[in-house]
Amino acid sequence: MGNERTLLPPLYEKIWEKHTFSRVMDSLILMLLVILIGYRVCSHNINTFPWFIALLCESWFTFTWFVTISTKWTPSHTITYINRLFLRVPEPELPLLDIFVTTADPVLEPPIITINTVLSLLSLDYPTNKLACYVSDDGCSPITFYALLQASIFAHIWIPFCKKYNVQVRAPFRYFSSDEDTANNNDLPEFKQEWLRMKEEYEQLSSKIQNAAQNSIPLVGEFEAFSKTQLRNHPTIIKVIWENNEAVSSVVPHLIYISREKRPQHSHHYKAGAMNVLTRVSGLMTNAPFMLNVDCDMYVSNPKIVLHALCVLLDPKGEKEVAFAQCPQRFYDALKDDPFGNQLVALPLYIGGGFAGLQGIIYAGTNCFHRRKVIYGISPDHDIQNRNKDHCVTNETLSEKVIIQKFGASKVFGESAAHTLEGKTFTPNDNHCKSLDLEAASEVASCGYEYCTAWGKQVGWIYGSTSEDVLTGLKFHTKGWRSELCTTDPIAFRGCTPQDNIGQMSQHKRWASGLLDIFLSKHCPIFGTLFGKLQLRECFAYIWITNWALRSIPEICYAVLPAYCIITNSSFLPNKEPGLWIPATLFVLYNISTLTEQLKSGMSIKTWWNNQRMGRITTMNSCFFGFLTILLKHLRISEAVFEITKKEQPSSSEGSDENVGRFIFNESPIFLTGTTILLVQLTALCINLLRWQPLQGVGEVFCSAYVIMCYLPFLKGLFRKGKYGIPLSTICKSMVLTFLFVHFCSRSTITG
Incomplete structure (x- = not known):
C-alpha cells in the first residue's frame, strides 16, 4: 500500500517564476550603489561631515538592497491538485482540523466582524464532523459570547444555504453587499426567496448584536460567569456553544468559546499566550493533527481552502518537510489608489514569492495551517524509535517526567501530547466536547499553568516579541522545517485594513x-544559520x-542631509x-523598477506614488518609534506593548466622502518626527531663497523638494x-527641534 501511494502523482507542485526585468533592474541598482560607495571612498571629500554621513547611509542602503535581491531572486508559487488528494485520502479518512480565531477587544474588534469570520469558517467545504472552531476572547466580553451564541443559531440555516447554492463568499456581510455570488443563481426559482430570507435573518442577527452592544446584557444564566470579571483579572471561562453530535445534527461544526484566566501579577504574553491556550484546550477536546489560525477579521473567500492546504501538508514530501502552509493576505474594500499604502499588493507578489522560493514563507500570524506536532516542538528529522534529541524516549514512549517538564502537569493533556508526537490518534471522550471534564480544560488555560514548562520557549508559540508570528515561524525554520505559500484562485482569505493613517502607522x-x-x-536569524538549520x-x-x-535611522539622516547642506552651503x-550621474541614474532606475512592479500587480501610477510616499513616512515615523520602543526596552526603561489595530467595516458611503484618504493627526509623538x-526642509529652502550667494549644487535642493513632496500630507496638515x-x-x-537643527548647522559652518 505504501508503494502504491508513492507511485501516485504529487498533491502539489512548486512553480518557479522568472521576473527577468525585475532581476535586471535590481542588479543595476545594486551595481550603481556599489559604484557610488566606491566613488565616495575615493573622493577627496571623504573627510567632510555630510560626505561621511552619506557614505554610512548609502552603505546601509546597499546592504539592505543586497538582502532584498537575495530574497526576491527565486520567486515561486504552488499549484495544488484537490482531485489527487481524494485518491490518497478518501473523504471519510480526511484528518480533523482545529480552527483558532482570536479577538481581544470588543470595541476595536467589533463582535459582528468576528462572527462573520466564524460563520465563514463553520461553512467550509469540509466534513463538519471533522471541524472544530475555537474562539479566544482576550477581552472577556459577554457581548462577544452573546454574538457567538446568536451566530451558532444562524449557522444552522446559513451553512446549508451556502452549500446548497455553492456560495463562494461565506461571510454574510460580504455576501449580501455583493452581487457576484447571487448572479450565478438568479435563474433558480427558489433561490431568490431563500436569499431574501437569509438576508432578513442576518439583518436580525446584526440588530440583536448591535442592541446588545448598546444595552448591557443581564449577567445571569449562561452569562453569570462574566458577572465578576475585569479585563485583566478574571478566571478561565470555557463554553461549548455547539457540539457536533451526529445523533442530533451534523450541520454545524463544534464551536467553543474560551477566555483564558488573567491576573494582574501574571504575564499573559499577548496573542502568543492566547494561541498556546487554544492549542492546549483543543488538545484536550478534539486534538486535531492540523490547526488553522485566523485573525477575527479574516473571513474565508475560498471555501475549499482546507483541501488546498491539505494537498501541501499530506503530500509525501510535504509530510516530511513542511511545518506550515501560509495563505497570502488580501484585503477588501480598499480605498481608491491606496492613499495609506497598506494594501500590500506588490510586496507579497515579489517579496512573499521570494520567501516561498527559499526555505519558505514567513508565518504571518493569520491564515496559516499548522501541524500540531510541529507546534509541540518536534524536528523534521525526529524519529520516535531512534530516541531523537527533541524528547527523552523510554521504551518507544515519552517519559512522564519529560511530558511534565515540557507540557505541564495535566495528565490528560500530557497523554494527548505524547500521542501526537508519536504519530498516534488520541481523541478524548469520543470527540464529544461537552462530555469532557471542563475542569481539565480550565486547568490548562490557567495563567500559572506554563510556569516551569517549555511553553513559549521550545513548545507552542514563542514568547519574547510582539511579532510572535514571525518569531514562531523563524523557530520552525531554524529547526530545519520548510514552509509553503498556499496560493489559490480565488484567494483564500480576505480581511480589513486600517481605514486611516493613524491605525496604519x-x-x-x-x-x-x-x-x-x-x-x-537570542532568536536572531544569524544565530539560526550559525547554530541551527536556517539556510x-x-x-x-x-x-x-x-x-x-x-532602517529609520539612515533614512532620517539621509532625509535631513539636503537641508544640512543647503544651510551650510x-x-x-x-x-x-561622471559622479553626478551616479545618484541621478540610481534615482531614476529605482523609481522605474518600483513603478513597473506596481503596474504588473495591477495598480495605478497614483497607487505607486502613494506607496512610495507612505514608504518614506512609515519608515521615518512608525519604524523610528518602533526602534525607540525597543531601545527603551533594552535600557529597561519601559516595556513594549501589544497595540491592537482597530477593525471596522467600511461604510457604503465612504466612497463619496471627500475626506476619505485624508491624513488624520493627533498629539501622538509618532507625528513629531515627520513634522x-x-x-527642517522648509526652513532650509527659505534660507536658500534669502541667501545672496549662489548654492554650491542644485541636487540638494531637488532632494529637499522631493522630501517635501513625500510629506505633502504633513504640509497640508500645517494649515488644516x-x-x-x-x-x-x-x-x-x-x-x-528645527531651531536646534539650524543652530547645529550654524555651529558646524563656523567650526568648518
Whole structure:
C-alpha cells in the first residue's frame, strides 16, 4: 500500500517564476550603489561631515538592497491538485482540523466582524464532523459570547444555504453587499426567496448584536460567569456553544468559546499566550493533527481552502518537510489608489514569492495551517524509535517526567501530547466536547499553568516579541522545517485594513518594534544559520524583515542631509561628471523598477506614488518609534506593548466622502518626527531663497523638494484644523527641534 501511494502523482507542485526585468533592474541598482560607495571612498571629500554621513547611509542602503535581491531572486508559487488528494485520502479518512480565531477587544474588534469570520469558517467545504472552531476572547466580553451564541443559531440555516447554492463568499456581510455570488443563481426559482430570507435573518442577527452592544446584557444564566470579571483579572471561562453530535445534527461544526484566566501579577504574553491556550484546550477536546489560525477579521473567500492546504501538508514530501502552509493576505474594500499604502499588493507578489522560493514563507500570524506536532516542538528529522534529541524516549514512549517538564502537569493533556508526537490518534471522550471534564480544560488555560514548562520557549508559540508570528515561524525554520505559500484562485482569505493613517502607522510601529526585538534577541536569524538549520538566503530574508526599525535611522539622516547642506552651503552629492550621474541614474532606475512592479500587480501610477510616499513616512515615523520602543526596552526603561489595530467595516458611503484618504493627526509623538523633517526642509529652502550667494549644487535642493513632496500630507496638515490638522503642540515641539537643527548647522559652518 505504501508503494502504491508513492507511485501516485504529487498533491502539489512548486512553480518557479522568472521576473527577468525585475532581476535586471535590481542588479543595476545594486551595481550603481556599489559604484557610488566606491566613488565616495575615493573622493577627496571623504573627510567632510555630510560626505561621511552619506557614505554610512548609502552603505546601509546597499546592504539592505543586497538582502532584498537575495530574497526576491527565486520567486515561486504552488499549484495544488484537490482531485489527487481524494485518491490518497478518501473523504471519510480526511484528518480533523482545529480552527483558532482570536479577538481581544470588543470595541476595536467589533463582535459582528468576528462572527462573520466564524460563520465563514463553520461553512467550509469540509466534513463538519471533522471541524472544530475555537474562539479566544482576550477581552472577556459577554457581548462577544452573546454574538457567538446568536451566530451558532444562524449557522444552522446559513451553512446549508451556502452549500446548497455553492456560495463562494461565506461571510454574510460580504455576501449580501455583493452581487457576484447571487448572479450565478438568479435563474433558480427558489433561490431568490431563500436569499431574501437569509438576508432578513442576518439583518436580525446584526440588530440583536448591535442592541446588545448598546444595552448591557443581564449577567445571569449562561452569562453569570462574566458577572465578576475585569479585563485583566478574571478566571478561565470555557463554553461549548455547539457540539457536533451526529445523533442530533451534523450541520454545524463544534464551536467553543474560551477566555483564558488573567491576573494582574501574571504575564499573559499577548496573542502568543492566547494561541498556546487554544492549542492546549483543543488538545484536550478534539486534538486535531492540523490547526488553522485566523485573525477575527479574516473571513474565508475560498471555501475549499482546507483541501488546498491539505494537498501541501499530506503530500509525501510535504509530510516530511513542511511545518506550515501560509495563505497570502488580501484585503477588501480598499480605498481608491491606496492613499495609506497598506494594501500590500506588490510586496507579497515579489517579496512573499521570494520567501516561498527559499526555505519558505514567513508565518504571518493569520491564515496559516499548522501541524500540531510541529507546534509541540518536534524536528523534521525526529524519529520516535531512534530516541531523537527533541524528547527523552523510554521504551518507544515519552517519559512522564519529560511530558511534565515540557507540557505541564495535566495528565490528560500530557497523554494527548505524547500521542501526537508519536504519530498516534488520541481523541478524548469520543470527540464529544461537552462530555469532557471542563475542569481539565480550565486547568490548562490557567495563567500559572506554563510556569516551569517549555511553553513559549521550545513548545507552542514563542514568547519574547510582539511579532510572535514571525518569531514562531523563524523557530520552525531554524529547526530545519520548510514552509509553503498556499496560493489559490480565488484567494483564500480576505480581511480589513486600517481605514486611516493613524491605525496604519500604529500597526507598522508594532510590527517594526516586534521584528527588531527578534533581531536583537537570542532568536536572531544569524544565530539560526550559525547554530541551527536556517539556510543562508533564508537568513538574509529574515534579516531583511527584522531590520525594518533600524532602517529609520539612515533614512532620517539621509532625509535631513539636503537641508544640512543647503544651510551650510555644502554638498553631499557629487557635483561633477561622471559622479553626478551616479545618484541621478540610481534615482531614476529605482523609481522605474518600483513603478513597473506596481503596474504588473495591477495598480495605478497614483497607487505607486502613494506607496512610495507612505514608504518614506512609515519608515521615518512608525519604524523610528518602533526602534525607540525597543531601545527603551533594552535600557529597561519601559516595556513594549501589544497595540491592537482597530477593525471596522467600511461604510457604503465612504466612497463619496471627500475626506476619505485624508491624513488624520493627533498629539501622538509618532507625528513629531515627520513634522520636524518637513519644517527642517522648509526652513532650509527659505534660507536658500534669502541667501545672496549662489548654492554650491542644485541636487540638494531637488532632494529637499522631493522630501517635501513625500510629506505633502504633513504640509497640508500645517494649515488644516480639527483632526485633519497637526496639533499646535506638535508644531511647537517641531519648531524647537528645527531651531536646534539650524543652530547645529550654524555651529558646524563656523567650526568648518
